[in-house]
Amino acid sequence: MNSHFSNYYTEALGAIIGVFTSLYAYLNGWMYVYGNINRNFDSLSFGGVIASYFLLPLCVIMLILSAINTYTNEKYIFNIPISTINKAICIITVIIGLLGAKAYFLIPSIFILFNIYKEWFKVKIKRINEESVNNDEGEQMFLTKSFSNKILENDLENVFFTEQEKELALEKEIKTLATKKVMALELLEKKSDPQFIMEITGLTLKEIQELKKQEAKS
Secondary structure, X not given: OOHHHHHHHHHHHHHHHHHHHXXXXXXXXXXXXXXXXXXXXXXXXXXXXXXXXXXXXHHHHHHHHHHHHHHOOOOEEOOEEHHHHHHHHHHHHHHHHHHHOHHHHHHHHHHHOHHHHHHHHHHHHHHHHHHHHHHHHHHHHHHHHHHHHHHHHHHHHHXXXXXXXXXXXXXXXXXXXXXXXXXXXXXXXXOOOHHHHHHHHOOOHHHHHHHHHHHHHO
């Protein structure tokens, strides 16, 4: 059973129950048949008068429209879709039915309005799903942005520490070289062999000769 058929089948069922509810209202004196309305006008409420004239015909019309909508494609009357006319009749029937048959018309009302509130629920659920998707996308974008910022911060920290390490390594190398030069100068003062100084300090022969020249100048 497809959705289109079930919608109008449910509406037709509501119209049939509405007919029986109208008959029940006639039996209980809440409504009167056409021939007795004028004679019992004073004993009827306003809703009872309206329902006496219109409720039963509206239920029959709605039953016919349900059958038309169930088995045919969209039809138009004066350029107005039958489905639109059908919705208007459904709402009017429910209002008049509640006025005439009172709470007894609640059950047929549920079936009659099934197609209307089903569409409303569909729109509502679709809107909730769209909002949920938008929230998920927003949260994902936020997490992605936060993750990107975190990576950027880590990269900056790594760059900072790398530069700091380079500076420390360079400073250490300079101090080591200065220490080696001091040792080489001390050994030169003691007239040590250049080859021995090279082995101890790790300096090249050229560097030792330059230190020797500097010592001679001083």
